[in-house]
Amino acid sequence: MQLTQSQPKSFQVNTTSVTMLNNERWLVGLHILSAFFALFWGALMGPFQTFHRSPAFVAAFPNATMPIFSYYYQALTAHGVLNALFFTTMFITGISYYVTWRSFDRPLVGMPLAWVAYALELIGLVILFFVLLNDPQRSAVLFTFYPPLIAPPLFYIGLVLLVVGSWLGLLVVFLTYGAWRKENKAARIPLAPFAVMANYVMYFLASLGVAVEVLVLALPASLGLIQNTDPQLSRALFWFFGHPVVYFWLIPAYVSWYTMLPMQAGAKRVFSEPLAKIAFLMLMIFSVPTGLHHMFADPGISSTWKAIHTVFTLMVAVPSFMTAFNIGATLEIAGRNRGGKGLFGWMFTQKWSDPVVAAQLMGMLQFITGGITGLINASAQINTVVHNTSWVPAHFHQTVGGAVAMTYIGIMYWLLPMIRGRALYSKKMALAQVYTWGFGMTMFGHTLGEAGLAGVPRRTLSGLSPYLSEAATYWLNANAISGVILLVSLILLYANIVLTLFASKEPVTEGGYTVTKGDPTTPAILERWGLWIGVAVVLAALVWTVPFIDSINLTEGFQILRYSPAGPVPLK
Amino acid sequence: MALDKYERVWLTAVGGLIGSFMAALMVAYLIFDIRLPTFEARVDPANLNSTMFADLGVKKRGENKYDVVMLAKMWVFDAGKDGGNPGVPPVIRVPRGSRVTFYVTSLDVTHGVYVEDHSINLEIVPGQIARQSIPFNRPGEFRIICNQYCGAAHQGMYGTIVVE
Numbered sequence: 001m002q003l004t005q006s007q008p009k010s011f012q013v014n015t016t017s018v019t020m021l022n023n024e025r026w027l028v029g030l031h032i033l034s035a036f037f038a039l040f041w042g043a044l045m046g047p048f049q050t051f052h053r054s055p056a057f058v059a060a061f062p063n064a065t066m067p068i069f070s071y072y073y074q075a076l077t078a079h080g081v082l083n084a085l086f087f088t089t090m091f092i093t094g095i096s097y098y099v100t101w102r103s104f105d106r107p108l109v110g111m112p113l114a115w116v117a118y119a120l121e122l123i124g125l126v127i128l129f130f131v132l133l134n135d136p137q138r139s140a141v142l143f144t145f146y147p148p149l150i151a152p153p154l155f156y157i158g159l160v161l162l163v164v165g166s167w168l169g170l171l172v173v174f175l176t177y178g179a180w181r182k183e184n185k186a187a188r189i190p191l192a193p194f195a196v197m198a199n200y201v202m203y204f205l206a207s208l209g210v211a212v213e214v215l216v217l218a219l220p221a222s223l224g225l226i227q228n229t230d231p232q233l234s235r236a237l238f239w240f241f242g243h244p245v246v247y248f249w250l251i252p253a254y255v256s257w258y259t260m261l262p263m264q265a266g267a268k269r270v271f272s273e274p275l276a277k278i279a280f281l282m283l284m285i286f287s288v289p290t291g292l293h294h295m296f297a298d299p300g301i302s303s304t305w306k307a308i309h310t311v312f313t314l315m316v317a318v319p320s321f322m323t324a325f326n327i328g329a330t331l332e333i334a335g336r337n338r339g340g341k342g343l344f345g346w347m348f349t350q351k352w353s354d355p356v357v358a359a360q361l362m363g364m365l366q367f368i369t370g371g372i373t374g375l376i377n378a379s380a381q382i383n384t385v386v387h388n389t390s391w392v393p394a395h396f397h398q399t400v401g402g403a404v405a406m407t408y409i410g411i412m413y414w415l416l417p418m419i420r421g422r423a424l425y426s427k428k429m430a431l432a433q434v435y436t437w438g439f440g441m442t443m444f445g446h447t448l449g450e451a452g453l454a455g456v457p458r459r460t461l462s463g464l465s466p467y468l469s470e471a472a473t474y475w476l477n478a479n480a481i482s483g484v485i486l487l488v489s490l491i492l493l494y495a496n497i498v499l500t501l502f503a504s505k506e507p508v509t510e511g512g513y514t515v516t517k518g519d520p521t522t523p524a525i526l527e528r529w530g531l532w533i534g535v536a537v538v539l540a541a542l543v544w545t546v547p548f549i550d551s552i553n554l555t556e557g558f559q560i561l562r563y564s565p566a567g568p569v570p571l572k
Numbered sequence: 573m574a575l576d577k578y579e580r581v582w583l584t585a586v587g588g589l590i591g592s593f594m595a596a597l598m599v600a601y602l603i604f605d606i607r608l609p610t611f612e613a614r615v616d617p618a619n620l621n622s623t624m625f626a627d628l629g630v631k632k633r634g635e636n637k638y639d640v641v642m643l644a645k646m647w648v649f650d651a652g653k654d655g656g657n658p659g660v661p662p663v664i665r666v667p668r669g670s671r672v673t674f675y676v677t678s679l680d681v682t683h684g685v686y687v688e689d690h691s692i693n694l695e696i697v698p699g700q701i702a703r704q705s706i707p708f709n710r711p712g713e714f715r716i717i718c719n720q721y722c723g724a725a726h727q728g729m730y731g732t733i734v735v736e
């Protein structure tokens with residue numbers, strides 16, 4: 001198959017290797033470093049979770065505890081909160097600033113706001129550390145904090161600060177876009193900030209759900225202002241946010257694949273830019289009307305609405321299939337430029353020994369299994385077999401733990417040297433990290449997925465469970481071995497970060513790539529934000545209003561009291 | 573904005589794939605009648621005595637038809653006298669070939685009900701009655717597992733259904 005790029009010949013690509021300005025370096029750098037700080041403590045729990053979930057480990061070391069967050073469910077709460085909420089959000093805020101600044105080729109509008117956003121996110125992070133360490137029993141409500149489990153108030157306050165911080169980051173991006181638009185009336189938006197903006201629109205809409213849940217239901221209950229909870233409504237509000245947020249994490253990885261990887265891998269630019277913009281708009285519109293697929297097993301939601309959300313869930317897979325083609329085609333062009341011949345030769349001529357490229361390619365390979373298992377989960381009736389089993393974490397460690405984390409790590413491998421002004425300490429170490437992570441996560445997914453099919457529940461200290469079958473025990477023990485491999489990978493990752501910051505002597509060679517022009521053949525209608533935001537809001541309202549109304553319980557006058565994870569006595 | 577030839581082929585294939593997924597789900601739903609749990613009824617956890625949960629256990633409802641009325645609480649399933657001693661994981665029995673409808677609610681926090689090797693998987697949300705109906709055709713002992721995090725001793729919350 002021979003591919004040709006569809007852009008007109010006259011189109012000039014402006015590809016620059018940039019050196020960073022000082023204030024930009026600090027702003028972006030502190031976000032990225034704080035994100036990786038959160039990931040360190042969060043991800044460190046991961047391997048120990050696999051150990052404590054393994055009956056063989058628990059039999060051999062009956063007195064072992066988790067490191068730092070010593071109690072299993074406290075550690076699991078930290079793992080979810082630090083990895084999935086703080087690492088992702090802080091990284092995304094930082095990389096969105098970078099992309100906006102560089103692609104619009106102008107300074108950010110609202111630098112003070114950007115710093116306030118950072119401060120809020122950081123304070124949120126510190127608060128979460130504090131509450132998790134200080135009150136392990138009560139704060140172990142996991143990152144989904146489903147009422148009637150109620151954590152101490154600081155738990156919610158920390159999360160509110162994170163979300164408000166991310167909203168301010170969004171505001172800075174849109175203010176900067178407004179200024180750029182004034183200066184470039186007729187131009188098309190460069191692809192990277194286009195995707196960042198679509199991502200933020202979708203995220204803002206989605207976060208309204210969790211904001212209402214926390215501010216109206218959970219935080220007042222935690223403060224003791226109200227005595228009752230509404231579990232079903234809380235779950236609906238949470239998943240209004242909870243599904244789109246996984247796309248919020250994914251889109252920045254797509255930004256890297258679409259707008260940075262082509263040049264890093266040896267192609268001039270992405271195969272088709274207009275199609276990429278359509279894909280991002282589809283993600284923006286179809287991410288929110290899907291959340292009920294997390295509630296297929298819920299009692300208080302009608303199965304008709306579950307079916308409607310299933311349709312949109314399958315629709316939102318389409319932009320990912322489009323991405324697979326677009327990026328595949330781009331990589332084929334890159335591979336052929338580098339001498340790849342024949343039908344498959346281009347796969348072997350990729351830069352498998354460049355950590356920045358290799359991390360993203362490994363992430364994509366994992367996204368294949370992540371995507372396929374996702375389609376399985378989305379198939380409403382089949383979901384009954386896997387719901388709340390360890391199959392589910394097996395799935396999302398291929399997506400968020402594989403594709404997203406690997407791509408963020410790949411970005412860090414060029415961005416951190418630029419921020420520090422020194423070369424990456426060791427490329428070899430980085431490569432070893434990439435391949436141990438890729439192999440470890442794949443094995444993790446396979447073993448934990450099999451355990452799930454053998455009946456092992458998720459979010460469970462299964463090393464102590466009295467009900468495991470032989471097959472379940474076998475797969476959980478195998479899963480702990482993948483945990484060892486991932487622990488090695490984590491050590492390699494953080495040794496390299498610390499050494500790059502403090503011991504690297506070589507001048508920086510890494511550079512970021514930015515395209516500062518949008519493809520002029522993009523149809524203008526794709527950039528009419530008002531129209532697409534309107535479509536997204538109307539669609540969200542159409543498919544969520546009835547499930548929300550159906551879930552409300554508070555009005556029944558029920559007494560659904562508040563509990564701590566520590567025991568069956570209601571909170572006072 | 574011109575589409576590449578291969579791109580058009582790919583998009584058509586994707587459309588076909590997603591379309592056939594939707595068709596398969598519709599067939600399973602409309603023709604094979606495999607339904608997800610749906611809205612059943614609400615119940616006040618503070619007032620279970622005036623509801624069906626005042627009388628827990630295995631109820632025979634007809635030829636090969638049974639209801640299992642169960643209460644989930646931190647950290648045991650309660651199936652009444654039919655489950656054995658209170659406070660320990662219950663063991664309930666049904667004859668092989670029977671169709672069993674589970675009715676479960678929670679006294680305190682969110683729990684889950686999952687039965688090994690069988691297509692039943694429910695979130696037990698306080699304030700709601702979860703219902704699902706499945707056939708038990710193979711003899712054997714199957715674990716009923718709480719698969720939603722319900723606090724400190726969640727890992728030990730289970731029961732057993734014996735198909736005789």
Ligand code: HEM
Pocket residue numbers: 043044045046047048049050053076077079080083084087142143144393397400401405444457458459460461482483486487490
């Ligand atoms: C370093 C490698 C990692 C290992 C070994 C690991 C291991 C695990 C395990 C065993 C669980 C399931 C625990 C249970 O259900 O009882 C889990 C849950 C989870 N992990 Fe990871 N993980 C790793 C990295 C990550 C990363 C990078 C992310 C996201 C950025 C992540 C996000 C999550 C989330 C959101 C959960 C669900 C928590 C919950 O159910 O409340 N993990 N992880």
Ligand SMILES: [Cu+2]
Pocket residue numbers: 242243246291293294
């Ligand atoms: Cu989802």
Ligand SMILES: [Cu+2]
Pocket residue numbers: 683684718719720721722723726727729
């Ligand atoms: Cu439980």
